[in-house]
Amino acid sequence: MARTSGPETREKLIRAAEELFAARGVDGAQLRDVVALAGQANPSAVQYHFGSRAGLLDAVMAGRQARTRQVLAPLLDAAGDDLKELVAALVTAEASELRTDRGRRCLRISAQLSHESGIRTRTPHPTLDGTVYWHLIERMADRLAASGLPEPLLLERLDLALTVVGAALADRARQYLDGAEPLTGEALFLADLVETTTALLRAAQPRSV
Template sequence: MARTSGPETREKLIRAAEEIFAAQGVDGAQTRDIVRRAGQSNPSAVQYHFGSRAGLLDAVMAGRLARTEAALAPLLEAAEATAALREPLPETTAPALRELIGALVTAEATELRDDRGRRCLRISAQLSHESGVRTRIPHPTLAGTACWRLIGRVEDALTEAGLPEALRLERLDLALTLIGAALADRARHHLDGVAPLTGEELFLADLTGTTVAFLLAAAPSPAPDPRSS
């Protein structure tokens, strides 16, 4: 059997992890199945290359994020340039949000182009609440990224819309969950060979519009005092 280098083995483990995590779930996947799928005989291969199972999962997500970042960065720059020309008025909030959410959805949807990306969408949907949005402390893989900057821009828009802090952070976190779940469901259809109900363009436009509508829904009046709960 031909020997493989450390980087090659690492990449095989990442590819195997993408398949196993997507098929069995992040919590249900077994490390031994990943090692076997990667063609490795050493049961400690994951520990050796990634330090732990969690380290391997972070590596999978870092690769997925890097691909999305390449698509998102120019879209975010364009959205920010357009926003800079607008007056920060209530009537400009919805268009600004639509551009930001549209950029995020478009970038995330690039993962639908192949099976690798589709598997990663199914994995990341299970981790959406680990982003750090509710505490404003990004997960290490998100720190300093265009994605995290976009999240901040969305919160700024929700602040302009008059949403109280607790409500806007919760909505933002739930909006990311909505986008992740919708794309993961679309990915599942592709992986299973099932024709989706709508075409790609309509699906992405509807996902963007639905998410913006959710974010801008009128706050309960009067807003409940969080200290009373």
């Protein structure tokens, strides 16, 4: 087997993790299978390069965030304060991962981690802290606060909306990976996702119960 450098081995492990985490689940995939798929002989390769399963997962998500950041940053700069514009920026950036099998796998992984973002406590996960994605979340939260939505309901609703977006895109990604025929064309699917997510966020505040 040809020798590879540290960065090359790390990249092989990340690619293998993307494939197995997407197919078997973040908790279901075995690290030994990741190591084997990456073509590594050392069974402790993940621990050596990433420290733990969590470290490997963070590396997978860091790569995914780097790709979507390139799309999201200019969209966010151009977006106004309208909530629908912010939702459209989010959906467009996230949907850019549908273009490749790698991105599709990462969408399936992200959907499993939606409640680990830190939205409910306004404390971002370390991989999101200071990112353009978190800045977008803060801007969306500001718009909801301006509408008079109480903080606890605001945070729950925002977390739910982002979970819906993640789940919808992950399911679309699954269909593409499986070669299934979606019910709607992609343009209509994304436009409807923007509309329904915006409607969820703008829903009237329930009466006190």
